[in-house]
Amino acid sequence: MPRPLAPLASPDDTEAQFYEALQQGDIDKLMAVWADDDEVVCVHPGGPRVIGLGAIRAQFEAMFANGSIQAQPEKVRRVHTHDSAVHSVVEQVRVMTEDGPRSAHVIATNVYVKTAQGWRMVCHHASPGTPREMPEISEAPTTLH
Template identity: 25%
Template structure:
């Protein structure tokens, strides 16, 4: 195991002994906000092109065309939100099942990705982040339960983020809560997670 992950494991030990830390474990997403969002993933439109066309239409005083482009941008924005929520749902499904292969496929590849597990230091770099999930999952049985509340999604261009309250329960434990921010980047038409930050919340 790498030195960086080994340090994380040592610093996180008290966390794993704390029942609240159980919220690290994968969970069963029950939020209504995640239902029916997978269809948005098939939408790959160029927002920058639409913005440029809108500007041209305004400059040419073609206001009917500008209004149509604005409507297209509004639809694109809403569909992008659905796509980000779908990616967030897939993240929690992999989390709930402890599925490392699925988790690996969801993350952007690179040294600039970052993961902050509750009660632990931040971990940067794709390989280190994946190793951290292996460490987290070592002591738990799957599947786990999770409920997401107060889910909010924001998208601008090729970047989007989801904030929510995450409640996780393992066998024989009570619910643990975290406030979570998941940041996504659209790469080649696919929304990939690049930052996961979870902070413990007293219930």
């Protein structure tokens, strides 16, 4: 498996490389963010659960055959511990259709773990998108810092 082009010193670094690789259509850069583990998981909007590096690579290669994926993470919510992190993001995805460019907002969850090689992705799970961003439902924080 190819190693990352830059050190992945934090979950944010790993996430940045993941979205850069999507936007560049760079399969090696994209696969370098994934943990070297048989149980890594990827779910694309409306798609099946894809398990394992080989299956994930094949899925992204098929997607890249149609061009790069213009997905930009927005409104990132983070939960970090010493050796794991969960990011909930709103992805703004732009695609070219027969009718011209279209945008959608996709809700995704990215899970990272700290490994001997740095922070790596173990799960990317994206829900079907909508043309407009869906509102967030949130309560006010109860902890004062």
